[in-house]
Amino acid sequence: MERRKAEINPRIYWYLMESDFKIIFLGTGGGRFVTMTQKRRTAGIRIMNEGLNLHLDPGPGALVHSIDQSLNPQLLNAILVSHCHPDHYTDAEILIEAMTQGMTRKKGILAAPKSVLEGSDVCDASISKYHQQMVEQRIEVTPGFRFPVHSINVSTTRAKHSDPGAVGFRFMTRFGDFAYTSDSEYDVDIAKYYQGVRLLALCVMRPSGKPWEGHMSTDDAVRIVDEVRPEMAIMTHLGMSMLREGPEKEAKLIQGKTGVSTVAAVDGMTVLFGTSIRIHAGKQQNQNDLTSFL
Ligand SMILES: [Zn+2]
Numbered sequence: 554m555e556r557r558k559a560e561i562n563p564r565i566y567w568y569l570m571e572s573d574f575k576i577i578f579l580g581t582g583g584g585r586f587v588t589m590t591q592k593r594r595t596a597g598i599r600i601m602n603e604g605l606n607l608h609l610d611p612g613p614g615a616l617v618h619s620i621d622q623s624l625n626p627q628l629l630n631a632i633l634v635s636h637c638h639p640d641h642y643t644d645a646e647i648l649i650e651a652m653t654q655g656m657t658r659k660k661g662i663l664a665a666p667k668s669v670l671e672g673s674d675v676c677d678a679s680i681s682k683y684h685q686q687m688v689e690q691r692i693e694v695t696p697g698f699r700f701p702v703h704s705i706n707v708s709t710t711r712a713k714h715s716d717p718g719a720v721g722f723r724f725m726t727r728f729g730d731f732a733y734t735s736d737s738e739y740d741v742d743i744a745k746y747y748q749g750v751r752l753l754a755l756c757v758m759r760p761s762g763k764p765w766e767g768h769m770s771t772d773d774a775v776r777i778v779d780e781v782r783p784e785m786a787i788m789t790h791l792g793m794s795m796l797r798e799g800p801e802k803e804a805k806l807i808q809g810k811t812g813v814s815t816v817a818a819v820d821g822m823t824v825l826f827g828t829s830i831r832i833h834a835g836k837q838q839n840q841n842d843l844t845s846f847l
């Protein structure tokens with residue numbers, strides 16, 4: 554990239570950069586133990602492109618880390634929540650308050666499954682009615698549902714998780730598709746939802762050899778990546794046993810078994826998704842400091 558930058562006029566270079574989708578991994582932690590210790594942030598993912606400003610799964614820290622990274626939450630125009638677990642939804646209400654300019658005008662999209670919006674057998678509603686009525690468009694999603702967000706279309710995928718309503722999201726852009734699995738174990742139908750995506754972000758909470766029903770281990774990820782065969786796979790939503798095992802090592806394992814380029818996300822990492830897929834590394838603090846675990 555440095556060579557490319559040097560070859561062309563810097564102003565044109567930045568214009569090209571602007572036209573790419575920016576996928577910012579504000580947080581790369583997942584699960585209860587990483588959430589309550591913040592060994593990795595749990596702030597979710599920001600997706601931005603020419604007016605599109607979307608927050609995906611705003612867990613604890615989404616507001617603080619948005620502001621910390623100069624991503625003004627008042628510019629948001631969509632908030633997507635995949636399911637009713639706290640590491641995916643806790644900051645949704647405060648982000649809605651920011652998106653609606655302090656609840657002074659109806660604005661933006663909130664898309665989530667029924668479990669998040671109304672509650673289900675396993676959870677109460679994650680977002681209050683007070684907040685839900687302030688968005689311009691409240692979209693209740695089920696797997697296979699498709700809706701426009703600004704300049705792109707989004708479709709929902711099926712997840713197999715302890716919230717039976719959980720979904721993943723697939724983003725359809727002029728550069729092709731990228732997708733986010735949310736928490737899910739391998740299921741034969743899951744991979745079908747991601748066929749043809751160029752970039753696949755997987756919530757790989759557990760390392761190889763440590764399966765957990767309803768959650769993704771490295772071994773599940775290998776099967777999904779091998780069936781989908783994206784240009785690049787990114788591991789995120791890393792749980793405590795994954796951090797102890799070493800996410801980079803697990804990424805190498807996925808890459809070695811599938812031949813698909815695989816990256817373990819770090820907090821603050823940005824992926825530029827355009828005609829090519831490029832990674833900008835994020836902050837490294839706390840990434841390997843597990844010595845004080847509990
Ligand atoms: Zn989770």
Ligand SMILES: [Zn+2]
Pocket residue numbers: 636638714736
């Ligand atoms: Zn979950």
